[in-house]
Amino acid sequence: MLSIKNLSVHYGSAHALKDVSLDVEDRGITALMGPSGCGKSTLLRALNRMHALYDNIRVSGEALLSSHNVDVLDPKVPPEWVRSTIGMVFQKPNPFPKSILENVAFGLNVQGLLSKSEKVSRIEEALKLAGLWNEVKDRLDANALGLSGGQQQRLCIARALASKPQVLLMDEPTSALDPISTQVIEGLISDLSKDTSIVLVTHNMQQAQRISNNVAFLYLGEILERGKTKELFSTPQHQITQNYINGIMG
Amino acid sequence: MTQFLIPKLTPKQTRAKLYAKVFVVLSSFILCLSLITLTLLFADLIIDGSDRINWTFLSSFPSRFPEQAGILSAWVGSLCVVFLCMLFAIPVGIGAAIYLEEYMKKLWYSSWIEICLSNLAGIPSIIYGLLALSLLVYQLGMGESVLTAGVTLSLLVLPIVIVSTRESLRSVPNSLREAAYALGANKLQVVRHHLLPYSQSGIFTGVILSLSRALGETAPLITIGALTFIAFLPSAPLVSDFPFLSFEWLNDPFTVLPIQLFNWTSRPQAEFHKNAAAASLILLTITILLNLGAILLRNRARRKYSW
Numbered sequence: 001m002l003s004i005k006n007l008s009v010h011y012g013s014a015h016a017l018k019d020v021s022l023d024v025e026d027r028g029i030t031a032l033m034g035p036s037g038c039g040k041s042t043l044l045r046a047l048n049r050m051h052a053l054y055d056n057i058r059v060s061g062e063a064l065l066s067s068h069n070v071d072v073l074d075p076k077v078p079p080e081w082v083r084s085t086i087g088m089v090f091q092k093p094n095p096f097p098k099s100i101l102e103n104v105a106f107g108l109n110v111q112g113l114l115s116k117s118e119k120v121s122r123i124e125e126a127l128k129l130a131g132l133w134n135e136v137k138d139r140l141d142a143n144a145l146g147l148s149g150g151q152q153q154r155l156c157i158a159r160a161l162a163s164k165p166q167v168l169l170m171d172e173p174t175s176a177l178d179p180i181s182t183q184v185i186e187g188l189i190s191d192l193s194k195d196t197s198i199v200l201v202t203h204n205m206q207q208a209q210r211i212s213n214n215v216a217f218l219y220l221g222e223i224l225e226r227g228k229t230k231e232l233f234s235t236p237q238h239q240i241t242q243n244y245i246n247g248i249m250g
Numbered sequence: 251m252t253q254f255l256i257p258k259l260t261p262k263q264t265r266a267k268l269y270a271k272v273f274v275v276l277s278s279f280i281l282c283l284s285l286i287t288l289t290l291l292f293a294d295l296i297i298d299g300s301d302r303i304n305w306t307f308l309s310s311f312p313s314r315f316p317e318q319a320g321i322l323s324a325w326v327g328s329l330c331v332v333f334l335c336m337l338f339a340i341p342v343g344i345g346a347a348i349y350l351e352e353y354m355k356k357l358w359y360s361s362w363i364e365i366c367l368s369n370l371a372g373i374p375s376i377i378y379g380l381l382a383l384s385l386l387v388y389q390l391g392m393g394e395s396v397l398t399a400g401v402t403l404s405l406l407v408l409p410i411v412i413v414s415t416r417e418s419l420r421s422v423p424n425s426l427r428e429a430a431y432a433l434g435a436n437k438l439q440v441v442r443h444h445l446l447p448y449s450q451s452g453i454f455t456g457v458i459l460s461l462s463r464a465l466g467e468t469a470p471l472i473t474i475g476a477l478t479f480i481a482f483l484p485s486a487p488l489v490s491d492f493p494f495l496s497f498e499w500l501n502d503p504f505t506v507l508p509i510q511l512f513n514w515t516s517r518p519q520a521e522f523h524k525n526a527a528a529a530s531l532i533l534l535t536i537t538i539l540l541n542l543g544a545i546l547l548r549n550r551a552r553r554k555y556s557w
Contacts, residue, residue: 053431055355084434094425096444097555106443107433159433 001026001197002047002086002167007061007073009042009051016042018221019061024167026066029189029198031212031229033205035244038218040201044169047072047199048086049079067166084111086167087160092176093152095144095159100136103144103155107163122162130158131188150181157188167197175203186211205245209233217241295534299527307528312510316521321529324510325536326483327396327476328465330499331506332540334400335407335464336457342404343411344453348441350412351419371409378406379473387474394475396484397500402470407460414459418452419445448555454548458541465537468508476505507533 002024009017017039024030032040042051049072051057062071065085072082084107095103104123108114114122127133132154136147144155153173160168170189174182189198190211202208208215209229216226217238225232225241236242259267310320354360382402392398422445430440446453484499507529514526 048432050428050432053428080434080436083432088432090425090429090432092425094423094429096426096429097448106430106435110433110435110439156429159429163434 001067002063002065002072002199004043004047004063005061007043007046007063008059009039009046010058012056016221017046020218020221020223022216022223022226024197024199025214026197027193027195028213029193029200029211030214030216031208032199032201032216032218033203033208033244034218034224036203039221040218041171042221043218044088044171044199044201047167047169048083048088049073050088052079065166080110084163085165086169087163087165088169089153089156089160089171089173091172093149093156095147095152095155097143097145099141100144100147100155101140104159104162107159111163126158126162127155129161129192130154131184132158148181150177150184153177153181153185154188157185157192161192161196165196167199168192170198170200172201172203174207182207205233205247217244292534295527295531298524299529299531302524302528303531307525308532312513316519316525319514319522319525321507321510321525321532323483324505324507324529325532327504328506328508328533328536330396330484331399331403331471331504332461332464334397334500335403336461338401338404339407339411339460340457343408343456344415344446346408347412347415347419348445351416352437352441352445367409367412371413374469375406375467376469376473378402379470381405382470382474394503395500396502396504398474399471399476399504399506402474403464403467406467406470407463410460410463411453411456414456415449415453418449418455421452422448447551450551450555451548454544454551458544458548461540461544462537465533465540466508468506468512471506471509476503476509507536 004020004022004024007017007020007022008015020039020043022030022043032043034040045051046059047063049059051059059073061073063073064070065072068085070077072086087107096106101123104126105119108119108122124133124137127136132151135151136142136155144152147155153176157168157173173189174185177185186207189200192198193211193213200208200212212229214226215229215232217224217232217236219240225236225238232241233245236245307320308325309322310318311322312324313319350363379402382398382405386392386398386401387394392401426444426448427440430444435443484502484504511526511529511533514522514529517523
């Protein structure tokens with residue numbers, strides 16, 4: 001779905017990501033793992049051009065989105081298009097301090113493609129996909145900040161899903177949530193991966209093991225090891241990967 | 251029955267507890283002091299001026315007979331000038347703040363702009379008056395008019411609007427900006443649909459501060475030649491002929507309440523001092539009413555957007 005080639009990211013003079021190449025397969029979950037500061041989030045945020053928002057970050061390399069035959073890192077490709085096509089869910093739930101409806105509608109309003117009735121049904125669809133519809137259908141006009149943390153995160157997922165992205169980037173989406181909300185969202189991510197390619201950054205090895213199909217292990221800005229989740233966890237090739245998996249190094 | 255123990259705090263914690271109590275007492279004392287000052291001021295004005303406040307006082311022009319003198323031209327002038335001031339200062343100030351906060355790249359001169367802005371807010375208002383006199387009145391030939399006064403005061407309050415708007419833009423969490431960008435919005439859409447609505451309450455704070463400042467300002471208006479004796483009103487903005495709107499009033503001479511007030515207090519007759527007290531009451535009332543309006547709008551914004 002996305003084939004990343006020679007992706008490098010510099011923060012000022014710091015080389016945060018060094019020539020990373022990785023294939024994100026169509027549908028399914030690709031997990032990015034590794035100790036803090038290894039570049040997982042940097043890699044994720046490069047894919048929807050978030051780095052372009054900041055002055056001192058340089059990104060080079062390419063990432064080919066095969067469904068559209070577009071290199072999403074090409075500066076000539078409008079970042080707005082990339083971000084509508086490759087959605088993102090953040091670590092901390094960040095709903096807009098507006099109504100639930102306005103939250104989900106925002107991405108659609110920005111694109112302005114749908115009529116009002118199409119928009120209403122798309123919003124319903126997105127909220128259903130995120131498993132939130134039954135909890136909020138009677139209070140779509142209520143402020144999103146009145147929802148619980150787990151609900152807010154599912155709202156953010158619905159918001160990202162509304163514009164039907166091909167790829168969904170998730171940056172530790174459960175790390176700010178309690179175990180029950182985490183479980184709900186993990187189930188949701190698995191369901192979504194039947195139709196969408198998901199790239200999931202996670203600290204949590206059990207989570208990667210439970211839901212991902214492929215794993216890439218990053219260390220000091222490079223991909224040390226990648227492969228099918230089962231194989232990587234049962235027979236890691238590197239000592240460092242093995243130490244990390246066994247919790248000797250975090 | 252068992253006797254439970256009350257655990258003791260460490261000496262430092264005991265001292266800290268004492269300091270906390272002293273602080274509360276001191277703060278409430280200072281609060282009382284400022285409230286009492288305000289009350290006394292009000293009471294004094296009411297005692298001196300209340301019997302002069304009636305419809306004739308509000309609807310007559312100044313006169314050399316204290317009992318016939320009124321403040322019609324002054325309060326109309328004040329409202330016209332403040333209206334123009336806000337009309338210029340709010341959009342320009344908000345626009346400048348958005349540019350500085352969201353668009354401008356951090357360059358070597360950024361911190362200079364920062365320093366200049368904070369300094370501008372502290373410059374004595376008479377300097378703005380001198381600037382307006384040489385630039386607006388002489389160079390641009392705008393005359394001693396309502397328009398000149400409005401522009402002068404808007405220059406004066408611009409830094410207040412800019413600084414408070416920037417402060418509130420800065421307080422919008424970055425996660426909300428990123429959330430909006432991540433949905434495919436461009437910068438203008440992020441500003442329009444998110445940053446501006448979320449920073450409304452801070453912007454209103456700036457408007458409230460600058461309203462009060464503009465209403466009370468005298469020095470720069472005297473410098474640009476506001477008259478103290480005006481026995482007519484600015485021309486009406488609505489006229490009977492096509493196109494029914496007239497901007498003639500912008501060029502008319504004017505006076506404002508603080509100037510009228512100053513003029514009356516500087517006269518020897520005690521009767522005029524009564525007029526001055528009454529005019530002060532009216533000025534305070536107008537200030538409070540306008541601020542109240544802005545505060546209500548701000549509270550509504552706060553209720554709607556908070557995180």
